[in-house]
Amino acid sequence: MELKQIIQNRRSVFPDQYNSKPISKQVIMELLEAANWAPTHxxxxxxxxxxLEGETKINLGVFLAEKFKETADKFSEFKYNKIKRNSKNAGAIIAICMERDPEESIPEWEEVxxxxMAVQNMWLTATDLGLGAYWSSPGLIxxxxxxFTLKPNEKCLGFLFLGYYxxxxxERTPNPIEDKVEWL
Structure with missing residues (x-):
């Protein structure tokens, strides 16, 4: 696929759409390698x-569902089950974390x-490989x-759910770019 086609075909493919085809470690490493080439100030x-794979990803779903049950202002059995199901349906889950520069030499927003951009590289690579992906950033993070253990200057920004589908x-058609640009 050409780069432009990969960009235009990138979509959020949700865990309910995943089939049970396993994702190899080699494919996950290919995604992570693509991430590692992101620009960085x-x-x-x-x-x-x-x-997270296998039992660990299932345990994540149970943990998040129970945390939702504990903290929700308005508990929903449907949402509780969906949280667990999403982790179970995923072929793998990648927790997206950011470790802040200890010197804080650049603004935090640039690190985020x-x-x-690293996640976008993974997502585009997943699209090229026929793999579905969905970035979830629930308040439960x-x-x-x-x-799992986070370093003192590390934070979790969400989860990239992955699965074949x-x-x-x-379908997706963005609004016209002309509505978003001002020529000066």
């Missing part, structure tokens, strides 16, 4: 990833932006330090 390379990409 002062070469801080703030992206950090935790790959660099991490987001504030408690993720109870599930059947069928075509969901």
């Amino acid at each position: 002062k070469r801080t390379e703030p992206w950090r990833f935790k790959v 932006a660099a991490t987001a 504030a408690s993720i330090g109870e599930f 059947d069928g075509p990409n969901p």
